[in-house]
Amino acid sequence: MQPKSGSGELTFTEVGRRRQIVAAAIETIAEVGYTGASFAQIAKRAGLSSPGLISYHFADKDELIGQVVAEIYGTGGAQIRLRSDQASSSTDAVLSFVAGSIAFYDSHRAHMRALIQILNGHPQARERWVDQANSAELDGIEQVLAQGQRDGEFRGDLVPRVAAVVIRDLLSGALQRLLTTPGLDVAAYTGELVTFCRRAISGSADA
Amino acid sequence: MQPKSGSGELTFTEVGRRRQIVAAAIETIAEVGYTGASFAQIAKRAGLSSPGLISYHFADKDELIGQVVAEIYGTGGAQIRLRSDQASSSTDAVLSFVAGSIAFYDSHRAHMRALIQILNGHPQARERWVDQANSAELDGIEQVLAQGQRDGEFRGDLVPRVAAVVIRDLLSGALQRLLTTPGLDVAAYTGELVTFCRRAISGSADA
Amino acid sequence: MQPKSGSGELTFTEVGRRRQIVAAAIETIAEVGYTGASFAQIAKRAGLSSPGLISYHFADKDELIGQVVAEIYGTGGAQIRLRSDQASSSTDAVLSFVAGSIAFYDSHRAHMRALIQILNGHPQARERWVDQANSAELDGIEQVLAQGQRDGEFRGDLVPRVAAVVIRDLLSGALQRLLTTPGLDVAAYTGELVTFCRRAISGSADA
Amino acid sequence: MQPKSGSGELTFTEVGRRRQIVAAAIETIAEVGYTGASFAQIAKRAGLSSPGLISYHFADKDELIGQVVAEIYGTGGAQIRLRSDQASSSTDAVLSFVAGSIAFYDSHRAHMRALIQILNGHPQARERWVDQANSAELDGIEQVLAQGQRDGEFRGDLVPRVAAVVIRDLLSGALQRLLTTPGLDVAAYTGELVTFCRRAISGSADA
DNA sequence: AATGAATGAGTGTTCATTCAT
DNA sequence: TATGAATGAACACTCATTCAT
Numbered sequence: 001m002q003p004k005s006g007s008g009e010l011t012f013t014e015v016g017r018r019r020q021i022v023a024a025a026i027e028t029i030a031e032v033g034y035t036g037a038s039f040a041q042i043a044k045r046a047g048l049s050s051p052g053l054i055s056y057h058f059a060d061k062d063e064l065i066g067q068v069v070a071e072i073y074g075t076g077g078a079q080i081r082l083r084s085d086q087a088s089s090s091t092d093a094v095l096s097f098v099a100g101s102i103a104f105y106d107s108h109r110a111h112m113r114a115l116i117q118i119l120n121g122h123p124q125a126r127e128r129w130v131d132q133a134n135s136a137e138l139d140g141i142e143q144v145l146a147q148g149q150r151d152g153e154f155r156g157d158l159v160p161r162v163a164a165v166v167i168r169d170l171l172s173g174a175l176q177r178l179l180t181t182p183g184l185d186v187a188a189y190t191g192e193l194v195t196f197c198r199r200a201i202s203g204s205a206d207a
Numbered sequence: 208m209q210p211k212s213g214s215g216e217l218t219f220t221e222v223g224r225r226r227q228i229v230a231a232a233i234e235t236i237a238e239v240g241y242t243g244a245s246f247a248q249i250a251k252r253a254g255l256s257s258p259g260l261i262s263y264h265f266a267d268k269d270e271l272i273g274q275v276v277a278e279i280y281g282t283g284g285a286q287i288r289l290r291s292d293q294a295s296s297s298t299d300a301v302l303s304f305v306a307g308s309i310a311f312y313d314s315h316r317a318h319m320r321a322l323i324q325i326l327n328g329h330p331q332a333r334e335r336w337v338d339q340a341n342s343a344e345l346d347g348i349e350q351v352l353a354q355g356q357r358d359g360e361f362r363g364d365l366v367p368r369v370a371a372v373v374i375r376d377l378l379s380g381a382l383q384r385l386l387t388t389p390g391l392d393v394a395a396y397t398g399e400l401v402t403f404c405r406r407a408i409s410g411s412a413d414a
Numbered sequence: 415m416q417p418k419s420g421s422g423e424l425t426f427t428e429v430g431r432r433r434q435i436v437a438a439a440i441e442t443i444a445e446v447g448y449t450g451a452s453f454a455q456i457a458k459r460a461g462l463s464s465p466g467l468i469s470y471h472f473a474d475k476d477e478l479i480g481q482v483v484a485e486i487y488g489t490g491g492a493q494i495r496l497r498s499d500q501a502s503s504s505t506d507a508v509l510s511f512v513a514g515s516i517a518f519y520d521s522h523r524a525h526m527r528a529l530i531q532i533l534n535g536h537p538q539a540r541e542r543w544v545d546q547a548n549s550a551e552l553d554g555i556e557q558v559l560a561q562g563q564r565d566g567e568f569r570g571d572l573v574p575r576v577a578a579v580v581i582r583d584l585l586s587g588a589l590q591r592l593l594t595t596p597g598l599d600v601a602a603y604t605g606e607l608v609t610f611c612r613r614a615i616s617g618s619a620d621a
Numbered sequence: 622m623q624p625k626s627g628s629g630e631l632t633f634t635e636v637g638r639r640r641q642i643v644a645a646a647i648e649t650i651a652e653v654g655y656t657g658a659s660f661a662q663i664a665k666r667a668g669l670s671s672p673g674l675i676s677y678h679f680a681d682k683d684e685l686i687g688q689v690v691a692e693i694y695g696t697g698g699a700q701i702r703l704r705s706d707q708a709s710s711s712t713d714a715v716l717s718f719v720a721g722s723i724a725f726y727d728s729h730r731a732h733m734r735a736l737i738q739i740l741n742g743h744p745q746a747r748e749r750w751v752d753q754a755n756s757a758e759l760d761g762i763e764q765v766l767a768q769g770q771r772d773g774e775f776r777g778d779l780v781p782r783v784a785a786v787v788i789r790d791l792l793s794g795a796l797q798r799l800l801t802t803p804g805l806d807v808a809a810y811t812g813e814l815v816t817f818c819r820r821a822i823s824g825s826a827d828a
Numbered sequence: 829a830a831t832g833a834a835t836g837a838g839t840g841t842t843c844a845t846t847c848a849t
Numbered sequence: 850t851a852t853g854a855a856t857g858a859a860c861a862c863t864c865a866t867t868c869a870t
Contacts (some may be wrong), residue, residue, distance in 0.1 A: 647841095659838080659839065659840080660839080660840060660841085661838080661840095667843085672840075672841090673840095673841075673842080673843090675840090675841095675844095676842075677839050681840075681841075682840065682841095751836070
């Protein structure tokens, strides 16, 4: 009998187990990909006695993967959220968001690798778990860009939504490159990307 | 006995069947992802009596997927190749490549969706079938950028390789967005992306 | 429609084709074993257009294999039949049968290898196709031994049937060894075996 | 998750199931040959619900067959080992080995039938599982023969290796005959084979 | 008489999931 | 709570055989 059915209460042990399994799933998916991450593999890596234990704690594989995605987003969200109120300017807010994102990717490679694998391997991952968060993030960037534009920091012909999209795409590309280029000089790469973004959005050519 | 062993000659019927199966595979992969695209699923969509028929016409799944990739690349290759010689300027070459790529993505959504799914789902897809083409493309962009820079069209501090990578990332992002955003105004989106790129690489702020 | 159904008549072409297929089957089985000798493999080696052609000429796989066995036995039968009437003595008959058998094995390695593979791989090969021939052969040896015993050539306590069986077993072992020992000195090995047999059946210890 | 991975410990139930499956495999192979012994067939005879259960308990077919061979050899090994130290003479050692082997074959027909089928049907059975044991056995026979020859029990012109090979061939032949001759009088056959061997190796004609 | 395309049952193996204990 | 045994559908792929042409 699934423990989480009926009431929404989870026991202390239950919560711990779920955390353990989610962590093992992240590690496993990062290592062997979503396709290779069978319950058997995850259980082996987590030191669990049987794949059945996972089915016992999660309704089905989709629930587990959903929790994995939530865990990854939760970890990142707190850190790299774009904070325009703490920044001295909109430009500063955008650029530190860019640099901060890459820094986060760099320090959480396993998480990011797992996330990518899930997005790649699970047919409905995007629509189910990440599209909403992504468009919220996009909205946030867009708002900062619009604000900066109103403040005269950014070029007048900049279309905030497009620029926001472009920045997100550059970050996606950066993540991809980070994970697949062995000896990448992250600092230098970050610097180049920040420069690129500054130039692309700034009001003056020499920004 | 596999029909295509030995000599490279293929019957008329054989060619037709292979085309049919490749087309069904593209459709299937676009719909249910690489992971979900079992021979059984492909056969069902192709109206074949049994999955065995696919094995009869293709040595193994890799051969089929290779043909799918070749078909997709073959379709697109002629259209979106970056042609600097036919362009009036390096700027024009780059921008029309960007616009042309998005136009191609837009008109071949199922193909591109399938390609992405394969790149995501097949462990060696990149190294086997696309890495070479991709880096050739990247080289092409880089060369045009470098030429434009020598000609004074582009800003002097532009690093051709970085800019080329950025442009490719933007296109990848554009493709992603195209496929996942239901009501996207492609023309507007393309226009804004082109503007963005022009500004990002041009030598003057008002380019 | 199977050509050989109804009347037992075979056309000239038909006979030729069957011979060709049987020969290809022998070659294939000798090379890749009975298990590996699918119709597809046999057709490929024979240069036949399709495995279907084999089914067209033979009712089923068993009929083909039966013909293969018959062909192999037919080839050998004429040559190594034990001829007591042409021998100067029973001892001579037996020993030249032993030596002759090994000589035949040596000169027909592919045939013998195929035969062994069939006996190994086909569940009912022995009972269907070879048991009868084998016991006939055994009878022949036994009769010569009994005759030689009556003539006083062989030891009185020799039990003809047992000795015949022993001789056949030695030949089976010799064939096995011949096919699996790369650099075997066949002449020496034959000599030893003949000596062994002479001693085992002769009436005097120094025979 | 395969139960036997990681530590070598096996549950009580697990051991029982493996035994059951191995026993069913022996029975199946003896009945329908190695080729016909699919997991489906074995499962049917074992009363298992699905062939997948065999894969659950054994890593792959080779592991199962290896266990089958080990089981067969394990059963026989203790009984038919040639014990020269417990024999009153080398002659006695050899002859009781011969008689004992046949007795074992007779009392373990299914096992021996299965072993033969495996040796015949599995491409690498010999080199993987039995060659070592076989040549050790051959060495043992040869040594006893050489010792007996040094002691003057056997004829001086006997070549130990050749005689050992001959004896093994006779036993192989005996096994074959035992399994394929319905009404064979085993006792008589054994007696005659022993007599034959005694005469063939003894130093005196009346041995 | 022959071809090549097609068929469908069969192979070993993996998988998420169930369930008695 | 957790375990390990079991289940049965699914996987890619091979096979002997069929059949329209």
